[in-house]
Amino acid sequence: MRRTAARLGLWLLVAAIVVFAVFPFYYAVVTSLKTGSGLFRVDYWPIDATLANYLAVFREQPFGRNILNSMGVAALTVAVSLALALAAAYACARVAFRGRGLLLMSILSVSMFPQVAVLSGMFELIRGLGLYNSLPGLALSYMIFTLPFTVWVLTTFMRELPKELEEAAIVDGAGPWTVVTRVFLPLLAPALAATGLLAFIAAWNEFLFALTFTLSNEQRTVPVAIALMSGASRHELPWGNIMAASVIVTVPLIALVLVFQRRIVAGLAAGAVKG
Amino acid sequence: MAEVTLKGVGKRFGATDAVKDVNLTVADREFAVFVGPSGCGKSTLLRLIAGLEEASTGELLFDGQRVDHLAPARRGIAMVFQSYALYPHMTVYDNMAFGLRRTGLDRQGVEKRVKAAADTLQIAHLLDRKPKALSGGQRQRVAIGRAIVREPRVFLFDEPLSNLDAALRVQMRVEIKRLHAALGTTMVYVTHDQVEAMTLADRMVVLNDGAVEQVGAPLDLYHRPRNRFVAGFIGSPRMNFLDVTAGGDGTVALAGGGWLPVPAAERAAGGQPLALGIRPEHVVLGGSDLEGRAVLVERLGGGTLVHLELADGATLTAATDGASPVRGGEPLGVGLPPPSCHLFDGAGLALEAPP
Numbered sequence: 001m002r003r004t005a006a007r008l009g010l011w012l013l014v015a016a017i018v019v020f021a022v023f024p025f026y027y028a029v030v031t032s033l034k035t036g037s038g039l040f041r042v043d044y045w046p047i048d049a050t051l052a053n054y055l056a057v058f059r060e061q062p063f064g065r066n067i068l069n070s071m072g073v074a075a076l077t078v079a080v081s082l083a084l085a086l087a088a089a090y091a092c093a094r095v096a097f098r099g100r101g102l103l104l105m106s107i108l109s110v111s112m113f114p115q116v117a118v119l120s121g122m123f124e125l126i127r128g129l130g131l132y133n134s135l136p137g138l139a140l141s142y143m144i145f146t147l148p149f150t151v152w153v154l155t156t157f158m159r160e161l162p163k164e165l166e167e168a169a170i171v172d173g174a175g176p177w178t179v180v181t182r183v184f185l186p187l188l189a190p191a192l193a194a195t196g197l198l199a200f201i202a203a204w205n206e207f208l209f210a211l212t213f214t215l216s217n218e219q220r221t222v223p224v225a226i227a228l229m230s231g232a233s234r235h236e237l238p239w240g241n242i243m244a245a246s247v248i249v250t251v252p253l254i255a256l257v258l259v260f261q262r263r264i265v266a267g268l269a270a271g272a273v274k275g
Numbered sequence: 276m277a278e279v280t281l282k283g284v285g286k287r288f289g290a291t292d293a294v295k296d297v298n299l300t301v302a303d304r305e306f307a308v309f310v311g312p313s314g315c316g317k318s319t320l321l322r323l324i325a326g327l328e329e330a331s332t333g334e335l336l337f338d339g340q341r342v343d344h345l346a347p348a349r350r351g352i353a354m355v356f357q358s359y360a361l362y363p364h365m366t367v368y369d370n371m372a373f374g375l376r377r378t379g380l381d382r383q384g385v386e387k388r389v390k391a392a393a394d395t396l397q398i399a400h401l402l403d404r405k406p407k408a409l410s411g412g413q414r415q416r417v418a419i420g421r422a423i424v425r426e427p428r429v430f431l432f433d434e435p436l437s438n439l440d441a442a443l444r445v446q447m448r449v450e451i452k453r454l455h456a457a458l459g460t461t462m463v464y465v466t467h468d469q470v471e472a473m474t475l476a477d478r479m480v481v482l483n484d485g486a487v488e489q490v491g492a493p494l495d496l497y498h499r500p501r502n503r504f505v506a507g508f509i510g511s512p513r514m515n516f517l518d519v520t521a522g523g524d525g526t527v528a529l530a531g532g533g534w535l536p537v538p539a540a541e542r543a544a545g546g547q548p549l550a551l552g553i554r555p556e557h558v559v560l561g562g563s564d565l566e567g568r569a570v571l572v573e574r575l576g577g578g579t580l581v582h583l584e585l586a587d588g589a590t591l592t593a594a595t596d597g598a599s600p601v602r603g604g605e606p607l608g609v610g611l612p613p614p615s616c617h618l619f620d621g622a623g624l625a626l627e628a629p630p
Contacts, residue, residue: 164360167327172374172421173348182373186364 025250032243039239053244062217063245066225069135070249073210073221074203076139078196081146085195086188088147089154090180094166104155111148115208118144126213133215141209146199157191158184193263201253222249277337277351277428277461278303279324284333286319293319295485296333301463301478303338306455308464310472311482311508318433320482321465325354325431337428348377353422354431357438359414361406361421367393368402371421392423395457412443419454432464436471448474469509473497481505503623506552512580514552514617515591521547527618530587531565535611538628539618549626552617555580558593560601562610567591569605583607 031039033049057063091097092104122141131137161184169179185192207223214220220228226245229238279301286294294316301307309317322328324335326347335343342350353374361370368389375385393399396416406414415435422430432451436444452475455462466472472479473493481488481496481504489501493509500506506514519527519535523545526534535551543549560581567583570590579599583591591609601607618626 162358162360164356164358165362168354168356168360168362168421169373170327171325171347171352171354172425173346173377174373178377183362 025247028243028246032240032247035240053240054248056238057241057245057248060241061225061229063222063225063248065218066220066222067249069219070204070221070223071252073135073138073142074200076136077142077146077203078199080139081143081150081199082192082196084143085147085150085154086180086185086192088151089158090176090184092151092155093158104152107148107151111145115145119208119212122209123212132213133219135219137213138206138210138221139203141213142203142206146202150195150199153195154188154191157188161187190263193260197256197260200256204249204253278339279307279429279461279463280334280336280339281320281324282334282336284320284323284330284335286316286323286328287331292485294323294330297487299480299487299490301461303461304459306452306462306464306475306477307480308466308472308476308478309480309482310466310469310476311488313467315482316485317465317467317482319485321354321431321433321463324429324463325352326350327354348374351428352431353425353427353429354433355415355418355422355435357434359406359418359438361414361417363406365405366402367398367404367406367409367417367420370406370417371424374421374425388424388426389420392420395423395454396420411439412447415439415447419451423454423458427460430458430460430462432462434466435464436466437468444471451475470511473509479509481508483508499625500552500617501625503550503552503619503625506617506619506625510554512555512592512594514554515558516619517551517553517585517589517591519549519551519618521545521549527551529565530589531585533564535564535613535616537613537616537618539616539626541629542626543618543620548621550619550623551611552619553611553615555592555594557612557615558591559610559612560593560595560599561608563608564611565591565609567607567609569601569603569607572601572603581607583609585609 030043030046032053033046033051034041034043035050035052038048088107092100122144126132126137126141129137129140131140165183166179169183174182205223206221207227210221210224211227214224217225222245226242226249229242229245281297281299284294284297285292297320309320311317319328323330326342326345330343334341337350347354362373365373371389371392372385375388380388389402390399393402396419398413398416398420401409401413401417406417409417415438418435435451436447439447448471451464464472464475466475476493478490479493479496480490483504489496489505491499496505496509500509503516507516517530519529521527521540521543522534523543525538525541526536527540527549529535529551537551540549565585567585569581570584571582573580573582574597577597579595579597579601581593581595581599581601583593585591593609595601620626
């Protein structure tokens with residue numbers, strides 16, 4: 001009897017968490033399928049479902065282009081962050097040099113500054129480099145928040161790899177590059193998947209830099225494009241389109257998480273026990 | 276095939292000397308074993324030869340040519356690590372081929388050498404497996420295989436058997452010895468296990484506190500230890516040490532009041548305090564040199580260890596045959612055969628018996 005009650009309690013708790021996490025998204029899906037005055041009626045089930053909003057999103061603005069931009073920027077951010085972080089992690093975890101702790105702390109401290117605090121300085125930097133209103137410029141600015149954690153996570157993981165493995169490779173005639181790419185890289189795959197995904201999500205969702213460093217509709221990423229959607233008149237917000245767009249941009253993230261789920265769990269669990 | 280020479284090699288880590296002024300030559304085709312307690316610098320010394328550590332002082336020569344400035348891979352060495360250090364994401368074949376591919380050998384050449392090594396070690400059927408699908412002994416073989424394919428001038432082993440269980444350790448010990456006979460390569464082997472050292476070594480190097488205590492054939496070290504440290508380290512169970520006083524006429528005074536003629540005692544002045552060392556297997560139960568009482572009897576089947584407490588409170592271990600009727604608590608006389616007695620002066624140095 002008590003066991004049943006305990007299980008019931010557990011399931012109620014799980015249900016509460018799921019509702020709290022998933023309901024807003026579910027409501028967005030429901031709303032995205034409604035049009036006209038139906039948008040302002042509270043419904044918990046899709047009634048008179050239509051895909052009109054989804055079509056309108058792509059018809060009324062270069063939304064396809066915006067999605068490609070987001071993907072490009074996020075992919076570029078992830079690729080460059082991981083490459084740089086891998087090299088940095090090798091140095092920080094494997095090469096003994098003076099000031100290593102200080103360097104790691106300063107890398108971490110970069111992530112302390114709120115985005116707004118670095119916004120104007122970053123704007124000048126991007127302009128100075130001639131990257132204003134371009135995708136590489138966005139990717140560059142995103143590294144300010146992706147690099148600190150990718151470097152830290154990969155450094156921690158690389159420290160866990162046995163030193164003898166590297167020494168065996170050195171005796172086998174491998175230089176640092178071969179050690180990193182042929183020995184460490186495959187072993188760090190779960191960590192790379194986990195940190196790469198987090199970096200992707202961060203870049204995908206970023207709003208402030210994307211708003212500030214782009215000018216034209218063709219260079220905008222999805223979060224900015226959604227925020228700047230406007231209706232026929234100044235006083236009308238196209239809720240249907242906004243909801244449809246929100247649903248569209250959430251789907252790739254969910255797909256990515258599902259694809260990499262097992263690797264992420266492996267990445268989080270690795271290092272807990274020695275293999 | 277190479278002769279390894281160390282000249283005044285030292286290594287400092289910060290303020291501590293891990294290795295102090297080691298002068299040593301390992302002859303071509305010799306099996307040398309570095310042995311000593313943990314922290315004695317034996318692994319550091321091996322890593323200096325490998326090139327994984329850089330010596331602070333001294334020179335390292337292979338066949339009379341300096342190699343200290345060469346990268347490990349250029350020295351012509353191969354090393355077997357304590358944890359095997361196999362690449363977990365590669366198959367056994369790739370593990371063994373990894374180093375060969377770095378040398379620029381073509382595919383057929385790599386395959387031929389890997390196959391040959393796998394046959395030697397009887398792991399040919401495991402070539403497609405990943406290390407995690409192997410048992411401890413198989414992993415050890417792969418690690419050795421990875422070393423063999425490089426056809427090194429010098430093999431280095433860093434406590435390769437300490438991760439194996441006791442039965443497998445004995446088996447692999449025999450195989451390593453056989454491998455040495457088959458390959459005829461110079462081998463340097465590090466262990467803290469003196470039984471492993473005794474059985475494998477052509478020549479043993481006993482290290483303590485970063486310095487070489489004694490170098491010699493295993494039985495030389497057993498019979499003629501140069502000092503008290505070596506005497507205590509070699510042999511299991513440990514050598515017994517008793518406080519005695521030199522009589523000045525080739526005898527020593529035992530704590531129990533008796534006098535014992537020991538050849539080496541001629542070297543000591545009368546009244547000089549000495550330590551008398553005798554191995555448990557040389558102690559004779561039922562003798563009349565000392566009086567004691569058996570406090571603990573350990574029966575090992577093939578032999579019996581008798582732990583005695585002597586009249587003056589000192590302890591003594593005696594090894595005797597398995598059928599010994601000795602029982603705990605029993606009073607016993609102990610005999611110390613003079614030819615088996617070693618004498619050490621106050622500084623721990625052995626007194627040499629006159630010829």
